[in-house]
Amino acid sequence: MRKTLQLRPGVVISAISDDTARAKQYLTRAELKKFHLRSTALPCAFKENEDETVIFYFSPDTVEEADVDDWHFSYQKEQLEVLPSGTVIERMSTRRAASYGFFSKERLAQLHYEAVEEPVGFSLKKDGERVYFYDKKTCIRQPLMCVECGKHIRFKKKLCESCYEKDLAERRKIGNEYRAQSFGMKRESVLFFDLELTGFYDRDEILSISIIDGTGKLIMNTFVKPTHTHKWKKTEKIHGITPEMVENSPTLEELIPEIKEIFAGADNIIAYGVSTDYSHIRHIYETAQEQAELKSKIRCCAFEYVRYMHENHPELVHASLTDAMACFEIEWEGVAHSSIADTYGCRKVWERLFPNYYVD
Ligand SMILES: [Zn+2]
Incomplete structure (x- = not known):
């Protein structure tokens, strides 16, 4: 079980128990939904389930009232989906999802984010395929890769440490020859x-x-x-x-x-x-x-x-x-x-x- 999660560089949140969360009046996504609220900030803590899915807690200090459109689930069945956890998610357009900061896994990967929470919405493609949306706020920022080798984490100037050293040595050689x-x-x-x-x-x-x-x-x-x-x-x-x-x-x-x-x-x-x-x-x-x-x-x-x-x-x-x-x-x-x-x-x-x- 993870004890901490680094959501962004420098932003680390800790795993807490239900009791602690309740004592601090933290809200889960389901509770936010119930009270027609939405968080304006990154989650402040989390809980990891047995199946490694993650539930995030949000601080009551950083919530605002959700748009009226977002208050009620549609009652049409095909517009809803019940996830294995019992959470009900709603169909939404890609545009509306983006306005909430919700993106598909594919799009998040392009933005260098990885989802660890269950989806928060879905859309249907013309062929009926479902595309799930995840909240970018609860996604983990992935370290950026070296633009040269693509294998290692970036160190400086978009390069990994070894590619940077190689590039520096090359530039130094050219520069020193020019100066000499x-x-x-x-x-x-x-x-x-x-x-x-x-x-x-x-x-x-x-x-x-x-x-x-x-x-x-x-x-x-x-x-x-x-x-x-x-x-x-x-x-x-x-x-x-x-x-x-x-x-x-x-x-x-x-x-x-x-x-x-x-x-x-x-x-x-x-x-x-x-x-x-x-x-x-x-x-x-x-x-x-x-x-x-x-x-x-x-x-x-x-x-x-x-x-x-x-x-x-x-x-x-x-x-x-x-x-x-x-x-x-x-x-x-x-x-x-x-x-x-x-x-x-x-x-x-x-x-x-x-x-x-x-x-x-
Ligand atoms: Zn490299």
Whole structure:
């Protein structure tokens, strides 16, 4: 005799005696029917009969009045069936059954449920064959099978543990080969950059720009004075740049010629989490063609790190620059989260990801 039933992952109910059920005022399906009620929740306990059929108990706290249509059995005999247990079930259309959450065994199997209770209704096919309906609430959710082998229970990404490990090893091999290849880049023509902003939206402005090259040489590191934003309390807490600090700094407009010149000499421009940085820095260019040219040079270190992480450390879930640096045991240079420290950090993570990135 089963002592517990796992109806759903994490939902386990226990077998109880009739006396306990009565003391708790639990209701069986037959009692619900008698009082014209219907349960809105999964059963809260069960009793297994000698013949292994299962009777479920429902809590009186989670019942509602059944539809009037459902109050009375039809009196036409062919519309009823007496089950071996003595329970009377009623003929109903598939549509009505579905509205109660009742389905055929075949349909439940497709939904990965298995019925352990007796049927709660039936329909008649044109050829007279009976199709029984079972209440999905009292069915046991079956573990999903691996989409690859179909033999074992799913572990991750719809695969069983061994198929997942195989798939991971394959992806890791391809990823590691991609990262280990020679990219033939010149250190001087690779740039790493980071921006600090007044906020995260397009209308927000740049507060600082840091650019270094592949040799580690500092190319630009400056505060930028915004032209239409005067306060940025929320982001100030993150990067620590106050309005006073940028008071006497150049505006973006003034820096544009220099940034354009720096970018023009670069083959790759790399940042960690490049989408916000790109969406702001692209405005230094006026034409869509210039912006597209910039975009073609930009590489995202976060994107590459996430791929590496999924392939080599699937147990990790966070992928901030701090996390990436911790993963490679890289120390911060300078004040963490200032744009210059982030830029140095980004460079180190990138060079760990792509050990043969440079020609030398
Ligand atoms: Zn498998």
